[in-house]
Structures are given as C-alpha cells and as structure tokens.
Amino acid sequence: MSPRxxxxxxxxxxxxAFLESYRxxxxxxxxxxxxxxxxxxxxxxxxxxxxxxxxxxxxxxWSLPGGFVGMAESxxxxxxxxxxxxxxxxxxxxxxxxxFGHVKRDPRMRVISVAYYALVDEAIVRGAALASSxxxxxxxxxxxxxxxxxxxxVQAVGPNRSPLPLAFDHEEILATAVRRIRGKLDYTPIGxxxxxxxxxxxxxxxxxxxxxxxxxxxxxxxxxxxxxxQLHATGTLEDEVGHRPAELYEFRERAAI
Amino acid sequence: MSPRxxxxxxxxxxxxAFLESYRxxxxxxxxxxxxxxxxxxxxxxxxxxxxxxxxxxxxxxWSLPGGFVGMAESxxxxxxxxxxxxxxxxxxxxxxxxxFGHVKRDPRMRVISVAYYALVDEAIVRGAALASSxxxxxxxxxxxxxxxxxxxxVQAVGPNRSPLPLAFDHEEILATAVRRIRGKLDYTPIGxxxxxxxxxxxxxxxxxxxxxxxxxxxxxxxxxxxxxxQLHATGTLEDEVGHRPAELYEFRERAAI
DNA sequence: ATAATAGTGTCTCTCAGACACTATACC
DNA sequence: GGTATAGTGTCTGAGAGACACTATTAT
Numbered sequence: 059m060s061p062r063x064x065x066x067x068x069x070x071x072x073x074x075a076f077l078e079s080y081r082x083x084x085x086x087x088x089x090x091x092x093x094x095x096x097x098x099x100x101x102x103x104x105x106x107x108x109x110x111x112x113x114x115x116x117x118x119x120w121s122l123p124g125g126f127v128g129m130a131e132s133x134x135x136x137x138x139x140x141x142x143x144x145x146x147x148x149x150x151x152x153x154x155x156x157x158f159g160h161v162k163r164d165p166r167m168r169v170i171s172v173a174y175y176a177l178v179d180e181a182i183v184r185g186a187a188l189a190s191s192x193x194x195x196x197x198x199x200x201x202x203x204x205x206x207x208x209x210x211x212v213q214a215v216g217p218n219r220s221p222l223p224l225a226f227d228h229e230e231i232l233a234t235a236v237r238r239i240r241g242k243l244d245y246t247p248i249g250x251x252x253x254x255x256x257x258x259x260x261x262x263x264x265x266x267x268x269x270x271x272x273x274x275x276x277x278x279x280x281x282x283x284x285x286x287x288q289l290h291a292t293g294t295l296e297d298e299v300g301h302r303p304a305e306l307y308e309f310r311e312r313a314a315i
Numbered sequence: 316m317s318p319r320x321x322x323x324x325x326x327x328x329x330x331x332a333f334l335e336s337y338r339x340x341x342x343x344x345x346x347x348x349x350x351x352x353x354x355x356x357x358x359x360x361x362x363x364x365x366x367x368x369x370x371x372x373x374x375x376x377w378s379l380p381g382g383f384v385g386m387a388e389s390x391x392x393x394x395x396x397x398x399x400x401x402x403x404x405x406x407x408x409x410x411x412x413x414x415f416g417h418v419k420r421d422p423r424m425r426v427i428s429v430a431y432y433a434l435v436d437e438a439i440v441r442g443a444a445l446a447s448s449x450x451x452x453x454x455x456x457x458x459x460x461x462x463x464x465x466x467x468x469v470q471a472v473g474p475n476r477s478p479l480p481l482a483f484d485h486e487e488i489l490a491t492a493v494r495r496i497r498g499k500l501d502y503t504p505i506g507x508x509x510x511x512x513x514x515x516x517x518x519x520x521x522x523x524x525x526x527x528x529x530x531x532x533x534x535x536x537x538x539x540x541x542x543x544x545q546l547h548a549t550g551t552l553e554d555e556v557g558h559r560p561a562e563l564y565e566f567r568e569r570a571a572i
Numbered sequence: 573a574t575a576a577t578a579g580t581g582t583c584t585c586t587c588a589g590a591c592a593c594t595a596t597a598c599c
Numbered sequence: 600g601g602t603a604t605a606g607t608g609t610c611t612g613a614g615a616g617a618c619a620c621t622a623t624t625a626t
Contacts, residue, residue: 085346085383086386087344087345087346087347088344088347088384088386089342089344090344090345090347090416090427126342127345127416127427129343129345129418129425130418131418132416132417132418133414133416133427134416154413154414156411157390157411157414157429159347159384159389159390159391159429160389161386161387161388161389168386170347170384170390170427170429172414172416172427258578259578259579260577260578275615275616275617276579277579277580277615277616277617277618278614278615278616278617279615280578280579280580281614281615282614282615285614295623295624297624299576299577299624299625300575300576300577300624300625300626301575301576301577301578301623301624301625302576302577302578302579302622302623302624302625303577303578303623303624303625304577304578304579305578305579515605516605516606517604517605532588532589532590534588534589534590534591534606534607535587535588535589535590537605537606537607538587538588539587539588542587552597554597556597556598556603556604557597557598557599557602557603557604558596558597558598558599558602558603558604558605559595559596559597559598559603559604559605559606560596560597560598560604560605561604561605561606562605562606
C-alpha cells in the first residue's frame with residue numbers, strides 16, 4: 059500500500075531509518091481529485107466543456123471534467139491527463155485555480171478537489187474528439203451575472219438555450235474560474251491562449267470583451283497591446299473578409315503543460 | 316472507516332442506494348495537509364513563523380506550521396486550527412494560497428499540501444503564546460531577492476542573522492506567499508491586516524514598503540489610500556512621538572476566519 | 573463609387589510622481 | 600526658536616478614452 063517503498067538515496071541515514079518505521083496507513087485520508095474548467099471563446103460567448111454524469115451520485119447533472127489524482131502523478135500532470143482523456147486535448151494552457159475542500163461537497167465521501175482552468179482556441183475544441191456527437195458532452199455557454207471581478211453566480215446554458223444544472227460545487231468552481239481570468243486579463247496577456255497562432259487585433263479585442271463582459275476602447279486596446287511587446291507583427295494580412303484586411307499578429311511565446 | 320455513514324436525507328433515493336454500495340477504500344489515497352505562512356511586519360522587515368522539526372523526516376530543519384486535514388473539517392477550518400494550535404492565534408486574516416502536490420515533496424509518503432497565508436499585527440504575534448521562549452519556534456526574517464511579482468528565491472534568517480534551512484518545499488511555499496501578497500497589495504487593501512486597529516498613514520506606508528521591498532511615493536500613497544474609501548479617520552491623534560502627531564485611521568472592515 | 577473595417581493623429585482627462593510649502597507637535 | 604514629521608497645493612508626465620481622419624480591400 060505504501061506509495062514509495064524504495065529508500066531515496068539522497069536522504070540522510072536517520073531519515074531512512076524513520077521511513078522504515080513510518081506507517082502512513084495509520085491515518086484516515088481524504089480522496090483528492092482534479093477538476094478542469096476548460097474555457098474557450100466562440101461566437102462572442104464564453105464557453106466551457108461539461109460532461110453529463112452517467113453514474114451516481116448526481117446522475118444526469120452536468121459536471122466539469124475531472125478525475126482522481128494518481129499516487130504517482132503530480133497535480134499538474136493529473137489535470138493534463140484529465141484534459142487529454144476527457145477532452146482529447148494535449149499541450150493546452152493550464153493553471154491551478156483553487157482547491158475546494160468543504161466536507162460535504164461530495165456526498166459519497168470526503169473529496170478534496172484541486173481545480174484547474176484551461177484556455178483553448180475554439181478551433182481546437184471543434185477539432186478534438188469531443189466534437190463527436192456525444193450526448194453526454196456539451197460545450198456550454200457561461201452566463202455571468204456580475205461585472206468586473208466582484209464575483210457572483212454563473213449559469214451554464216446548453217446549445218438549445220436550456221440551463222444545465224451542475225453537480226456538486228461545480229458552479230462555484232466555474233464562477234471562480236471566470237473571476238480569475240477576468241482579473242488576470244488586466245495585467246497578463248492571457249487572451250492569446252484562446253486564439254489560434256495567428257490572429258488580428260480585432261479578434262483579440264473580441265476575446266477580451268467576451269471575457270470581461272463589456273466593450274473595451276478600440277484605440278487604447280491597440281496601443282496597450284502593441285506597447286506591451288508581447289505581440290509580433292507577421293507582415294501578412296487576413297484575406298477573404300469582404301473589407302480591408304487586418305494584419306495578422308503572433309504571440310511571442312506560448313505557455314503549455 | 317467511511318467518513319459519512321449516515322445517509323443524507325436531501326439525497327435522491329437512487330443516490331442513497333449508490334452510497335450503500337460505494338466502497339471508498341477501493342482506491343489508494345494521498346494524505347492532505349495544510350501549511351500556513353504566517354506573515355507579519357516588524358522593524359521594517361517581513362517576518363514569518365517557523366517551527367523546528369523535532370522528528371523525522373528533516374529533523375532539525377525549519378518548517379511552516381502545518382498539520383493534516385481532519386476528515387470532518389474543511390480546509391479553511393484546518394488552516395485556522397493549525398494557526399491556533401501552533402501559534403496560539405485566533406481570528407486572523409487567512410486566505411488560501413496554492414496547493415503543492417509534487418509526488419516526492421515529502422519523503423515519507425504522498426502528501427498534498429494546501430498552503431494558506433495569514434497576515435497579523437506584530438503586536439499580536441508578540442502577545443501570543445509563541446512569544447514564550449521556545450527554541451523550536453522562531454519569527455524569522457524573510458529575505459526576498461527579487462523585485463515586483465516576478466518571483467524567485469527567498470531566504471529565512473533567524474534573529475542571530477543565521478540562515479534557516481527550510482524543510483520539504485517550504486521555501487517554495489514561502490516564496491509563493493510573498494509573490495501573492497505583493498501582487499494583491501496593488502489592488503486590494505491587504506496591508507491593514509498587518510497593523511493594529513488604529514494606525515497612522517505613515518505606518519501603513521511602511522508596511523507597504525516592507526512588503527514591496529521598495530520605497531513608495533508618500534503623496535501619491537496618501538491620496539490613493541484616502542481616495543479608496545477604505546479608511547476612516549478617527550479624529551484622534553497619536554501621542555508621545557516627539558514631533559507633530561499624525562491622525563489615526565481605521566480600516567472600515569476587517570476580514571477574519 | 574460605395575461599404576466596411578483597419579489603422580493613425582490628436583486632444584483631453586485622470587492619476588501618479590515630484591517638489592515645495594505650510595502646519596503642529598515636542599524639545 | 601529648533602527640529603522633525605504631518606499634511607496640502609501645484610506642476611508635470613504617462614496613459615486611457617474619445618473622436619476625427621485617412622487607408623485599403625471587396626463588391
């Protein structure tokens with residue numbers, strides 16, 4: 059049962075002696091899970107991947123993709139694994155969000171959930187396995203009822219405009235993710251993660267407006283983005299747009315796990 | 316062994332039926348701990364409470380106060396309990412920081428640590444039980460070797476100016492806490508938590524300067540603080556200062572767990 | 573030519589930084 | 600009065616918002 063029986067050679071001798079006698083099973087332990095809020099911007103709406111629960115508890119309700127943390131994988135790796143197995147997505151921007159640990163948040167047993175959020179271009183979402191017509195998966199609209207980063211309730215809405223009930227405390231997790239990215243947007247170039255490699259400033263501005271839930275000033279936005287030094291003009295223009303084409307930009311570096 | 320045997324009456328009938336058959340012990344689980352970075356500002360230095368480990372592993376190294384999460388307590392409650400039992404402090408500002416889950420961060424076994432940070436007035440630290448001359452407790456200086464919120468290494472230094480080696484990944488946790496409060500200071504009134512109920516603007520500015528590790532503009536600081544609406548002038552002045560006394564202010568509300 | 577959006581130049585307003593000045597306590 | 604800090608008034612520079620204007624492509 060012990061996760062690491064092999065003594066670590068870098069430990070001091072008395073550390074090793076201690077390990078021999080230590081009995082981890084003497085203490086009752088909670089389960090630890092990761093839940094991932096996969097966010098994308100599509101058609102001017104903030105959207106997230108939800109999976110319908112087919113088993114108890116909360117069968118039929120919608121939940122964030124998640125899974126239990128393996129004994130030999132770090133939290134980051136567990137979150138990336140969940141993203142790959144449940145959404146078919148690899149090498150996506152992924153950051154830890156918050157850890158939810160209320161005693162009764164899962165009726166089965168004590169489950170502590172380390173929540174992550176991921177940002178991904180909508181085109182990748184469409185191309186991934188989750189695009190297959192699976193009635194138990196949906197990329198739901200996220201309706202946010204508050205301004206700025208004050209926080210508050212959110213609602214997931216399905217393609218047919220019907221509200222989707224969320225299992226456990228997943229509405230709180232989703233709301234926390236929205237609050238976090240709204241706050242991060244003010245001082246980090248997080249919006250790039252939601253766009254393809256090349257994009258126009260107009261598209262980037264639309265992403266910001268969608269996340270923030272309000273219009274932003276076009277001139278100031280352009281100036282601020284270009285002054286940040288994070289953007290690289292490619293010299294090429296978009297095409298087939300029916301009006302004057304805009305220049306395509308790239309983000310200088312692209313974080314991924 | 317199961318944490319909650321009593322059926323929850325609010326559950327649907329099939330949820331209850333599921334609970335009867337669910338066997339949480341089928342899966343191996345990690346241990347979950349909380350570690351608390353207790354920060355205070357004293358004599359122009361950022362300081363934190365450290366406890367010397369008297370048992371293996373890492374006996375003799377210094378560690379953040381911490382403890383395992385009980386099966387019937389939430390993470391917030393566990394952190395507050397640690398603060399009370401290990402530092403004798405109650406009703407202190409306490410917020411979740413980050414969750415550390417590298418597989419080998421603890422050589423004994425898989426331990427996932429949910430880190431919290433707490434901010435407290437130095438006078439309370441001095442009055443608490445931890446002031447008792449315990450050679451295994453120290454309020455150490457935190458030396459920060461980087462500017463702004465870029466992050467980097469930190470070092471804990473004892474009263475005799477000797478560096479204190481930290482156990483496990485506690486240096487990383489401490490550095491994460493410093494990074495977090497530096498960032499929060501830019502847009503939230505977090506500095507109040509490190510001062511007594513009544514304080515002068517000068518003291519508040521000193522706290523900000525200590526946390527940020529740099530001087531801040533006096534005029535702009537006063538204007539910004541007074542304009543924030545978070546401060547309430549008491550009308551009384553400090554006394555016995557040997558020069559013109561400053562007005563005492565209060566923070567409008569004081570968060571605590 | 574017309575429509576539609578890309579992109580720029582400029583003015584103003586707000587706010588932070590800098591600095592000088594006055595105010596008020598203890599000695 | 601001397602000294603030290605509290606607190607204010609004002610100038611300046613940086614950056615966001617607003618708005619007008621030019622540029623460029625498809626139809």
